[in-house]
Amino acid sequence: MDFPLLTVIVFLPLLGAAVVALLGNARAVAGRVVAATVAVVDLALVAWLASRFDVDGGMQFVEKLTWVPQVGITYHLAIDGMSLAMVALSALLTVLAIVASWKTEKNPALWFSMLLLLEVGMNGVFVAMDFVLFYVFWELVLVPMYFLIATWGGPRRQYAAVKFFLYTLFGSVFMLVGIIALYLQTGTFNILEMAGAGLDPKFQWWVFAAFFLGFAVKVPVFPLHTWLPDAHVEAPTAASVLLAGVLLKMGSYGFLRISLPILPDAAAEWSTFIAALAAISIVYGAAVAFAQTDMKKLVAYSSVSHMGFVMLGIASMTPEGLNGAVAVMFSHGVVTGMLFFLVGMVYDRTHTRMIAEVSGLSSQVPVAGGLLAFASFASLGLPGLSGFVGEFLSLVGAWASDIPVGWVVLSAIGVLLAAAYMLWLVQRVVLGSPSAAVSGIADLSAREVAVLLPLVALTLIVGLYWDSLLRFTDPAVRSILAMMGGA
């Protein structure tokens, strides 16, 4: 038997979480070193896997064991290019989140073990190819995120944490119903075998609806997004980064991995509706972001807008659109992660997130200001940076598809809005003369720059050399489309 690399990648953080928890707060310094080491080793293993990954090899590193044969549940892990991109994002952002929150003083043992536990769920969701296993990881993510928000969050953390939990749970229980319905119809929980099962279109429609609830809440798609601003505003920085960077992608990943290949007829029926919701999410998210006075809320609403492009790409069901969707997922993880880190770093110094109270960062703290401007440009989709790749491809895909032109045009307007609100943010916060809150603060420390540098590098690499990402995602999305019957 081969070395179970995926199992190790998924469950190594669980071991780390247990060790960190057992070390306790009394030995928190050792604990955080363990946490960082485990996360770095995990990232290294993902890199090693990527180096041995055959981009045209389809599903690889397959591990399949029986788990509960009485009900046909298997322990089934595998990875393709799309999953690899997501796992890489998850592993990288976990490392950065740990380093960024290095100085956590309140209950550090719990903090670092929760971050590692979260990584177990995040990694697992993207490589689980059995529905029940997928659901296990899907729900596993909720628990540490609840504690991260509820323990270390802002003033309304309890409310936000429970709202996050209940909203997602509401979606996922319907997903569970969908999973069971598929099982009863096909007799298997195997996600890959279900594709191309040729299910009755009417049945597909209902199952698609059930999955839609589960995934759309997570993405989130307008009008199911209301948990997101609350969760983001109250969450501590590192949790915000992982929430936006990875957790939201679980929803869109679900559409790509499950809804499209298994329920192609329903997906075709739903595509206009999804495109409409995507376009509304894009414009609505952007418009609301415009009105925000709180930097973190602005970034949170910009996420709603960006995830709209993911949904638009998915709804197009073209190779360009799907590649674009995955590219936005990856890029949004990197760029929004960067933005949340920066907002958090600024907040640590100024103790305010109010846009009106922060200005002139570039003259007071040029490194922070410059990076914030860079991240903003990446976020608004400047060509040459990663944000552009996916949004461009999504729009191209949507244009080439059957989606009514109006929705595509509306989405394109969203790009303009994004440029407007991000540039306005840069103008108010980065430029100008230092405000009272900003004057006298210190620039980023070496540790903080080290957190941001990998993200800057990825933004540039993906933005300038698209193939670095697309060579992984393209075969994966083409196989999804092939499973849909070449639609």
Added chain:
Amino acid sequence: MSELLLLTPELLVLFGALLALFADKITGHPRAAAHIAAPLSVVAALVAALIGTRGGIFAGMLALDNVSVFARVAIALLLAFWLHWVSGRGTGGERSAEAVALAMLSAVGGMLMASARDLIVLFISLELSTMPAYVLMGYRRGDARGLEGALKYFLLSMLTSLIMLYGLSFAYGISGSTAYADLGAVDAGTLGQLAIAFVLVGLFAKLSAAPFHYWTPDAYAGAPASSVAYVSTVPKIAGVVALVQLVAAFAGNGGTITVVLLVGSLLSMLVGNLAAYPQTDLRRLMAYSGVAHSGYILLAAAAGSAGGTAAVFYAVAYAVPSMAIMLLGSEEGTALDDLAGLAARRPAIAWASVVWLLSLIGIPPMVGFFGKLTMFTAALDHGLVWIVAVAVTMSVVSAGYYFKVLRSVFFGERLDARRATRSTPAVIAYAALTVVTLALGVLASPVLEFFGLRF
């Protein structure tokens, strides 16, 4: 004689009950009864597992099929966990020996009920499992509220028992036999319908399923939490097995039974979950949560034989974490605020309570999830789509009130909290309940394999 040997587990527990009455006197140790009874119950569970399945015994009055054996073992084991906890903590200010004996007698009734194949045996074992529960619920003699609750429980339970007996007499009148095997003859005529309805009334009340749940919150809220931990969990498992077997026996009677089950299920899920939400006392909250879980169980029971097995499995999945939570309430106090700051005082127990509560919500990989999975699978297979939609929605509502408990445990502040004294047996009981909650989920396969359960 050889057939009597098959009842060794019941006899062991019965022997333990009698021994318990005198153990304290003989040894002079205040909690000797529980100390002796707990290992005896473990042995009973082991023996029951070893005996395994048997066809009809005692002229077909009892039978040990897969589900019966599973329930028998589960009842004995849960009894053992409870006794183990009592051996460390006692039962409040009262003497614990009688409580131990009563719980064991009730368990004997439950174990017999799980294998009953005859209406007379069913009724006698049902009463045997319920009667001691009345006393347990009113165990604090000086407590007027407790006695009121216990009296309410007693009166309502007797009333519904008699209605059930009345129904059983109809069934006997129609079929001319008290054997389950002959109950198929209870036809769809008015009398047959009434018989089925009456029998279900009795079982609904035992399971505290709506609309016969009114006794539950008051009785629980007046009773010592340690008694609630037992009464709300172990007898329920036996009741579910009896329900499932009767439903199967009555099958083929024009669908009345399905309708009654589904109405009860719907009502229980709605009433239980919505009424649990505003509660501030753990006992009342768990009482309503018990009503809600009975609703899920009735849903599964309406879904054929696969559903029946799922219902029994779910009853165990419900009982294990519920018992743990009530035991915790017995130590820390039963107001939700009493649990405040538990995470700081007793972190290990606090994290164990996360496992219990998440299991009750149905989050994987805990046993509650597998319970829900098998149950919903059976129900959907029967085309009960809409009621499953209600069930899953209600399970989200349930997360709302379970999170109130979690919130108190982790984020509440309590300044006057006394530190509970250490008690190794209690810790072992918690550990066992937690391990079962996790292991029945993650390692469900070997357990299902051993008991030959199929969904």
